[in-house]
Structure formats: structure tokens, C-alpha cells
Amino acid sequence: MCRAPKPPRRPPSGIRHGARRPRRTAPRRTRAGPPTCRACMTAGSPLLRPARVPALCRAPWCCGCANQARRRQNDMRAKPHGSARTASPRRYLMCPPTHFRVEYTINPWMVPTHPVDRRLATDQWNTIRRTLLRLGHRVELIEPLPSLPDMVFAANGATVVDGKALIATFRHPQRAPEADAYETWFRGRGTEQVRRAEHTNEGEGDHLLVAGVILAGNGFRTTRASHAETHDYLRRTVIGLTLVDPRFYHLDTALAVLDDEQIMYWPGAFSPSSGRRLAELFPDALRVEERDAVQFGLNAISDGHHVLLPAAARSLARRLADHGYRPVALDVSELAKAGGGPKCCVLQLSPRAGRRRRRVGHPHGGRRTPSHYFSWRSSPWVSPPPAPALASRNRAAR
Numbered sequence: 001m002c003r004a005p006k007p008p009r010r011p012p013s014g015i016r017h018g019a020r021r022p023r024r025t026a027p028r029r030t031r032a033g034p035p036t037c038r039a040c041m042t043a044g045s046p047l048l049r050p051a052r053v054p055a056l057c058r059a060p061w062c063c064g065c066a067n068q069a070r071r072r073q074n075d076m077r078a079k080p081h082g083s084a085r086t087a088s089p090r091r092y093l094m095c096p097p098t099h100f101r102v103e104y105t106i107n108p109w110m111v112p113t114h115p116v117d118r119r120l121a122t123d124q125w126n127t128i129r130r131t132l133l134r135l136g137h138r139v140e141l142i143e144p145l146p147s148l149p150d151m152v153f154a155a156n157g158a159t160v161v162d163g164k165a166l167i168a169t170f171r172h173p174q175r176a177p178e179a180d181a182y183e184t185w186f187r188g189r190g191t192e193q194v195r196r197a198e199h200t201n202e203g204e205g206d207h208l209l210v211a212g213v214i215l216a217g218n219g220f221r222t223t224r225a226s227h228a229e230t231h232d233y234l235r236r237t238v239i240g241l242t243l244v245d246p247r248f249y250h251l252d253t254a255l256a257v258l259d260d261e262q263i264m265y266w267p268g269a270f271s272p273s274s275g276r277r278l279a280e281l282f283p284d285a286l287r288v289e290e291r292d293a294v295q296f297g298l299n300a301i302s303d304g305h306h307v308l309l310p311a312a313a314r315s316l317a318r319r320l321a322d323h324g325y326r327p328v329a330l331d332v333s334e335l336a337k338a339g340g341g342p343k344c345c346v347l348q349l350s351p352r353a354g355r356r357r358r359r360v361g362h363p364h365g366g367r368r369t370p371s372h373y374f375s376w377r378s379s380p381w382v383s384p385p386p387a388p389a390l391a392s393r394n395r396a397a398r
């Protein structure tokens with residue numbers, strides 16, 4: 001039988017003729033349900049069978065099967081330019097969601113009439129904690145207080161850099177008393193230096209350390225005025241970034257630090273000038289799509305290799321895998337009802353990603369990396385106000 005010749009197959013949009021199709025790393029899902037591990041086709045969370053799991057496999061939706069052969073194969077393929085991603089052990093502070101509820105609205109995700117399943121929230125929080133422990137990190141706990149339903153979001157309690165803790169000053173009165181609890185915790189642990197912020201700043205929710213500098217969000221919670229204080233106390237360059245979309249009210253909902261020098265972010269969350277600044281500083285950054293950002297995909301915890309992120313941010317997990325990271329998908333549906341994800345639940349105590357960089361390469365030679373820009377004091381993008389200015393302003397205010 002004579003058949004008409006098949007029409008030439010058109011590449012999907014965005015792919016050039018002749019270019020290799022991107023490898024499909026997650027299975028097509030035909031119905032709602034838990035994600036399926038591509039390595040063994042088991043559905044469910046990565047922590048279903050922790051006892052049998054020596055290590056996570058590289059599949060974006062790993063069920064914990066640790067399929068070694070597949071992992072080796074994926075590792076070889078996924079690392080661009082043969083680069084190896086290495087995890088560094090970290091210490092985190094977390095607060096159990098014992099009193100977690102949504103009873104007020106301080107961000108657009110919070111709807112007090114939507115019921116929160118606290119047991120499920122506790123399971124989800126435990127999964128984050130157990131995953132961190134399983135990956136070799138240390139987790140300390142702070143006691144939750146009954147009157148503070150958002151205290152589970154420990155990231156907002158303080159900013160810790162070089163052993164110094166800058167305790168948050170919350171914008172909203174509903175969360176303000178959390179600062180006392182965090183201050184007591186840090187003082188009780190013999191932290192070398194502890195200071196309560198004078199200006200409103202919501203800790204590591206708005207302060208992210210990368211390449212030795214602090215990226216500081218402002219616009220909704222942390223104030224621009226607080227950046228000078230942060231710089232003066234923590235002695236790091238502070239780069240202010242203005243958030244403009246109320247759904248992304250903390251910097252850690254719009255931008256995540258992947259390793260010492262790399263970030264991922266959703267440009268739409270930033271003002272045009274902050275977007276330009278990010279593009280200049282991180283030309284190789286992973287620009288995330290809105291559909292992943294609204295799933296709190298950027299509220300991710302990375303140790304330089306493993307990236308814990310919400311399971312709903314599917315295409316982002318695939319992209320991270322293609323860049324040599326090992327995504328670990330977590331269900332955070334209940335925490336998301338308060339506007340939070342995995343990263344909101346952890347305050348990183350040590351070590352902080354990014355060391356102080358004293359020397360950088362020639363500005364016109366070699367590849368431009370963020371560390372070029374961070375030969376600070378000389379960088380045109382970085383303008384921390386001089387310390388005496390803040391000191392005299394503080395004196396005048398007293």
C-alpha cells in the first residue's frame with residue numbers, strides 16, 4: 001500500500017533544527033497524584049523508605065530508590081563542562097510546627113478561612129528535617145511558642161554570618177515577638193555576637209549570602225534603611241534588591257543560592273533596576289519560569305549539590321538536574337498556605353556559602369564570574385553607606 005510521506009517533524013518551540021532535543025527527565029503524568037520516580041517508576045515522596053536508602057538517586061522525582069547505575073549515568077550526562085557539584089555540610093536551626101496555623105493575613109497566600117492540616121504540616125516539616133539529616137547536615141531546634149503560629153518559618157529569625165547573629169525586627173506585629181525567642185536562643189547558645197536589628201529586617205528570608213556578599217531584599221518586609229545596619233554589623237557588602245510582586249514578599253521566595261557563586265531567580269519579582277543588577281552580577285544564573293516560582297520553587301535549600309525544593313516545581317527540578325544538581329522533591333502543600341516552602345523553615349547557622357574574597361581576576365580577562373564584581377569597595381554596583389554615617393544617624397535618633 002502506498003502511504004503519503006510523513007510531514008517533517010517540527011521541533012518543539014525554542015529548539016533549533018538539528019539541535020538535540022532536551023532529554024526528558026521526568027515521566028509524563030497522566031493523572032493527579034504523587035510524582036513518580038523515573039528510575040524505578042515508584043510513586044511517592046523521596047522519604048518513603050529512608051531505611052533502605054543509601055543515597056538519593058539522580059532522578060528528579062526520586063522515591064529514594066538510589067538506583068546506582070542510573071545515577072552514575074545521569075551524573076555523567078548532567079554536569080555541564082564536566083564540573084562536579086559538591087555538597088558542603090551545614091548547620092540549620094528549625095522550629096517545629098507545633099502551633100502552626102493561618103489566622104491572619106500578612107502575605108497574599110494566607111487565607112485564614114482555608115483550613116490547615118497541622119498533622120500533615122508536621123509530616124512535611126519532618127520530611128524536610130529528616131532529609132537534611134540524611135544528607136549529612138546538622139539540625140538544631142528552637143522551641144515553638146503557642147502564640148506565634150508563623151514561628152515555624154525559622155529563616156526569618158535572624159541572619160548569621162561569621163558567627164555573628166543579627167536578630168530580626170519583624171515588620172508585622174503578629175510576628176514581632178518571635179525576635180525575643182530567637183535572641184534568647186542565640187544568647188543561650190553562646191553565640192559570639194548577637195545584636196537585635198534596629199531597622200526592620202526579616203532575617204534570612206531577605207538576606208542571602210552568595211560569593212561573600214549579602215543579597216538583601218526590600219520592598220515588602222526588610223527596609224532599605226536596614227541594609228546599612230546589616231552591612232555595618234556583619235561587615236559584608238550588601239546589595240539591595242527591590243521586590244515588586246507581593247506574592248514574592250521575601251527575597252527567598254524569588255531567588256535561591258545554589259552554591260558559592262551561583263543563584264537562580266525569577267526576574268519578574270524584581271524592579272527593573274534590581275533585575276538589571278542581578279543580570280550583571282550573575283550572568284550565568286538560572287532564570288526560573290513564573291510557573292515554578294509560584295510553586296515556591298525558589299524557596300529551595302541547596303548545599304551546593306542537593307537542592308530541596310517543592311515537588312510542585314517540576315520543570316525547575318528537571319532544569320536543576322540538567323545543570324548537575326540533585327533535586328530532592330518535597331511536598332510542602334500545608335506550609336505553602338502560609339506563604340512558605342522548605343527554605344523558610346531553616347535558618348542557616350554555619351557555614352555560610354561564600355567566603356570573603358580578597359583578590360579577584362583581571363576585570364577584562366577570563367570568564368566573568370560574580371567574584372569579579374565582588375572585589376568590593378571598587379565595585380560600581382555595590383554602595384554600602386560608610387559606617388560612620390549610620391553611627392551618627394543612630395546617635396541622632398536616640
Ligand code: ARG
Pocket residue numbers: 106107110150153155156175204205206250252253338339340341343344
Ligand atoms: N506567613 C509568614 C510571613 O508572611 C511566612 C514566612 C515565610 N518565610 C520566608 N522566609 N519566606 O511572614
